[in-house]
Amino acid sequence: MYTIEHLAHTADIRLHLRADSREDLFRAGFEAMNQIIKPDACRKPCPCLFNQTIEVNSVDETTLLIDFLSDVLTLCHEHKAVFCELSLLELNANHLRARLGGRPANGFDEDIKAVTYHEANVQQTDSGEWETPLIFDI
């Protein structure tokens, strides 16, 4: 379970992600990015033409989330595709391995320049919930 909250930002997109688990927090970030670049692209089930396994190593959980989303964004631009399917194969505080399934996108609705580290701070609250702010440069 996760939630994606939109917050004010003068020029870019500021979100706050909350999730029941670390895995869901990463799913929330993935879903949030898809909602921005092509909101309806993943509604209809269809075969994935691009299947890719990615591996990310970072210095901590926060950079891991941003680096993971940045890698997915790069793949979207490289293949001109949207990656609708995400299977987290391995995930800990500074390592991730995931399988992605994507489909061609006939243009994007929003051009995300980058997933930024600005204000990002992955943490687990006292109630056990995982959360972080997240800003996309558009």
Added chain:
Amino acid sequence: MSIDKGQLTKLEEYLWELPRDTRPGMLVPARVYALESLLDAILNDRSLEQLANVATLPGIVKASMVMPDVHEGYGFPIGGVAATRYPDGAISPGGIGYDINCGVRLLVSTLSYNQVKARMEELSKEMYRQVPSGMGKGGFIQLSAKQMDEVLRKGAAWAVEEGYGSPEDLEYTESHGCLPGADPGKVSDQAKKRGRDQLGTIGSGNHFVEVGRVEKIFDEQAAEAYGLKPDQVTILIHTGSRGLGHQVATDYLRIMMSAMPRYGIQPPDRELACVPFNSPEGQDYFKAMCAAANFAWCNREVISWECRKAWANIFGKKGGELRLLYDVAHNIAKVEEHSVDGEKMKVIVHRKGATRAFGPHFGELPDPYRHIGQPVLIPGSMGTASYVLAGTDESMASSFGSTCHGAGRRLSRRGAKKQVDAPRLLKELKKQGIYVQAGSHRGVAEEAPIAYKDVNLVVETVHQAGIAKKVARLRPLGVVKG
């Protein structure tokens, strides 16, 4: 930490200062160029907290600064200027932005408004046909790996060599359209892949091609030197290094994130990740940034070729030449010499949403401009005005030869979409004689004039502060947006 007006000291009518003790870690004060009437909007978002964070950059000298078009960004505020000590001060990709060498160029025609008025709608449509715009739109050039490396090394000169421009264009471009420090080998394969089909494309967001006319001349002498006349028709181009530049910034922020602990650097915001300029990581980034900047100059050169083609398709030989007045970067870092506390020193100037505004007698300027100063191009919004300014001696003395870069956003994109009815806005603009060709109504709403500060006030601030002087105001006639 939030900042209120009470924490700012008024130094001049247009200059405010946040003292060094505003937040722990600040190495210099932070300065805000703004008339008081612009301050409330600036204090509405996190711009000044971000500016205070910039003042903690290792090696920063004099002050972190923002121009009156400042708004909240990520890490650095947009409209920010920071100079760090050469060679060991910090270089920060966040101080340049993801769109490396986003910038503006102005083409000027020999025709006046009355000569194009009847065909403006047709011209706007032809511009839209010739200049690819919008998300993920590729251009007509597909670069091979070898060609890509040449573009990254040569910048705008590559386009000229391939027949997409004239050698004179290079003389009228900042740094002659090429930073010599570029090393294509420091640009990742992913970045090159993203840029392969993007030369000659403007992209989306606030990027545009705008046909306008000279509405008012403020400085006859400067206007004459720049070749500007009342009612002359102009073309303004605003775009940058596209996906290639975005990827370079992303790649090196990641590298710096891991490298920072080795240099004992802990910025208050991860997006301010930085390393010493003379470190291996700092040098690699600088070489890659220069390459991305060259890509952007080449991009604007190819777009100029597309605009010239559209112009010729509509007006034929009677349309005359479209001459490049100037091309400036507003997201870049450069090694320059400036005066700090009365001493000349080399510094690494970061301009993120700020324009170089070098004064008279700067050797790089073409002969006709040298006694006036460097042209500074300030785009407004699609329904208001844009400006041509000139750099000054004062900007060299006070703001590291820098000034503002645009009107500056005041409303979020969501906020603008809620308030603006795009079809109605398009009709209203058409009534005013402004023809907009855009890929989507959403894009029009997000970039509506209401989303921006009053460009007249922004320009008035820098004019009164003396960090650029007004030369001419342009009024839009036709706009192409992604």
